[in-house]
Amino acid sequence: MQNVQDMLSIVTQILFITFLLMAFTGMDQKLRMIIWARGIRMGLDKLEEMTRESKEELEKTLRNLGAKNVEEIVEKIMDYFTISPVDIEPTDITKRLGHILRSAEYRWRELIDRALPNISKHEKWNILVMMEITNVLNTIYKIIRHYLYYALKNNNIFIIMQLWMIMPEIMKMAEGYRKAVDAFKDGKPIGDSVGPAVAQRFFMMAKRKWRPAEDTVAGEVEIEGRRVYVIKAEGPGATVGNPGEAVERVVEELGGNVDLIITVDAALKLEGEETGSIAEGSGAAIGDPGPEKIRIERAATKYGIPLHAIVIKMSNEEAILEMKKEIAKAIDKVFDMLKKRILELPKGATAIIVGIGNTSGVGQ
Amino acid sequence: MNEIKLDDYLFLLFSALLIFSVALSLSKFSKKEEKKRVVTVIRCEKCGKEEVREWREGDYIGKVVGTCECGGRKYIALIYAEGEEKKERKLLGI
Numbered sequence: 072m073q074n075v076q077d078m079l080s081i082v083t084q085i086l087f088i089t090f091l092l093m094a095f096t097g098m099d100q101k102l103r104m105i106i107w108a109r110g111i112r113m114g115l116d117k118l119e120e121m122t123r124e125s126k127e128e129l130e131k132t133l134r135n136l137g138a139k140n141v142e143e144i145v146e147k148i149m150d151y152f153t154i155s156p157v158d159i160e161p162t163d164i165t166k167r168l169g170h171i172l173r174s175a176e177y178r179w180r181e182l183i184d185r186a187l188p189n190i191s192k193h194e195k196w197n198i199l200v201m202m203e204i205t206n207v208l209n210t211i212y213k214i215i216r217h218y219l220y221y222a223l224k225n226n227n228i229f230i231i232m233q234l235w236m237i238m239p240e241i242m243k244m245a246e247g248y249r250k251a252v253d254a255f256k257d258g259k260p261i262g263d264s265v266g267p268a269v270a271q272r273f274f275m276m277a278k279r280k281w282r283p284a285e286d287t288v289a290g291e292v293e294i295e296g297r298r299v300y301v302i303k304a305e306g307p308g309a310t311v312g313n314p315g316e317a318v319e320r321v322v323e324e325l326g327g328n329v330d331l332i333i334t335v336d337a338a339l340k341l342e343g344e345e346t347g348s349i350a351e352g353s354g355a356a357i358g359d360p361g362p363e364k365i366r367i368e369r370a371a372t373k374y375g376i377p378l379h380a381i382v383i384k385m386s387n388e389e390a391i392l393e394m395k396k397e398i399a400k401a402i403d404k405v406f407d408m409l410k411k412r413i414l415e416l417p418k419g420a421t422a423i424i425v426g427i428g429n430t431s432g433v434g435q
Numbered sequence: 436m437n438e439i440k441l442d443d444y445l446f447l448l449f450s451a452l453l454i455f456s457v458a459l460s461l462s463k464f465s466k467k468e469e470k471k472r473v474v475t476v477i478r479c480e481k482c483g484k485e486e487v488r489e490w491r492e493g494d495y496i497g498k499v500v501g502t503c504e505c506g507g508r509k510y511i512a513l514i515y516a517e518g519e520e521k522k523e524r525k526l527l528g529i
Binding site: 075076079082083257258259260264268271274275306307392393394395396398399400402403432433434435 | 442443446447471473476480490492494495496497498510512513514515516517
């Protein structure tokens with residue numbers, strides 16, 4: 072027993088001296104940095120794997136559709152970037168931003184059109200979204216890798232600490248994107264498709280359908296003496312269309328003679344809020360970077376048309392994954408709410424309903 | 436005969452805690468994979484009768500899939516994923 076006690080005492084002394092030395096030489100921080108960097112590296116490996124899987128999935132889909140220069144297309148989109156417009160001169164910034172975003176979109180479409188000239192519009196849209204996801208995953212991976220290498224090179228514990236702290240959120244976001252590839256590949260509705268799905272209910276009753284803007288459809292519906300114009304992206308391919316431009320055109324065609332504009336969209340829920348819960352508000356519910364939203368706001372403001380919004384709450388991840396039951400159940404509720412709202416208008420009134428969001432898996 | 440002192444017990448306790456915390460930080464919690472199935476809800480436009488089946492390729496909301504017994508159009512009203520929620524193990528219930 073004496074021997075055991077002596078041994079324990081020696082170990083205690085060694086540990087004490089080690090901790091003391093570590094504390095005074097800064098080795099404890101170095102050790103912490105190594106542990107954090109190891110954690111980040113594990114996440115980074117997972118990110119690399121997700122990017123590779125997404126890339127392989129995209130290549131496989133392109134090959135199955137008959138594309139030949141698959142590697143060349145995928146390599147081009149992997150590192151594709153868009154440059155924000157100058158913001159120290161804000162004049163026409165939304166127009167410039169819209170132009171830049173469309174330039175990027177057209178370039179990607181051009182790549183697909185050249186490789187696969189005979190595929191349907193909806194297949195093209197699904198591939199475009201898969202390309203976007205692959206690009207996003209690759210960008211996330213490269214940015215995290217950059218900061219990790221930069222921090223290790225410069226021995227910067229603060230960058231490592233911040234990276235380590237945000238890694239769980241980054242991983243959750245990346246996992247969401249990775250899983251979304253499967254939903255888009257199959258053309259299933261996603262959480263964000265809730266707006267177009269509500270609009271689709273009105274399209275079932277439409278007397279007339281037309282395209283007021285590229286990849287966007289409109290329908291005219293009569294509800295007990297009230298005229299309703301419904302707008303959504305053209306489905307069932309994965310596109311968001313140009314709802315801002317479409318609203319502007321329809322309002323102009325009607326000479327501003329519109330009594331109400333209601334936008335329906337998916338909205339980010341706050342922690343604690345239930346998925347699929349519905350909220351009403353004012354303004355344009357649309358999550359684009361600005362060019363489409365401003366067109367709806369301008370059209371409504373120009374003619375003094377009340378602009379309202381109905382949103383269906385969900386998390387970021389739920390918005391890009393297959394539509395959950397709670398979100399799907401909200402479609403009928405919002406449809407009933409909208410009908411009730413329309414009937415509150417006097418007979419002969421005109422309203423515009425806009426289903427905002429990605430129309431993946433939703434027709435018209 | 437020598438007795439084991441309180442210090443020794445404390446040391447053992449401290450060592451055990453240290454080993455536990457290191458193991459905890461290095462270990463990965465096993466997460467239950469979410470079991471999901473995607474279903475298609477077909478509804479009659481006229482009588483509202485509903486039927487639920489597994490999602491099939493080519494299904495999309497709004498697609499007309501046939502005629503109901505009542506003579507109304509049957510269309511795909513909803514497509515959604517349902518299944519078990521992912522169970523995350525929480526440390527100390529936090």
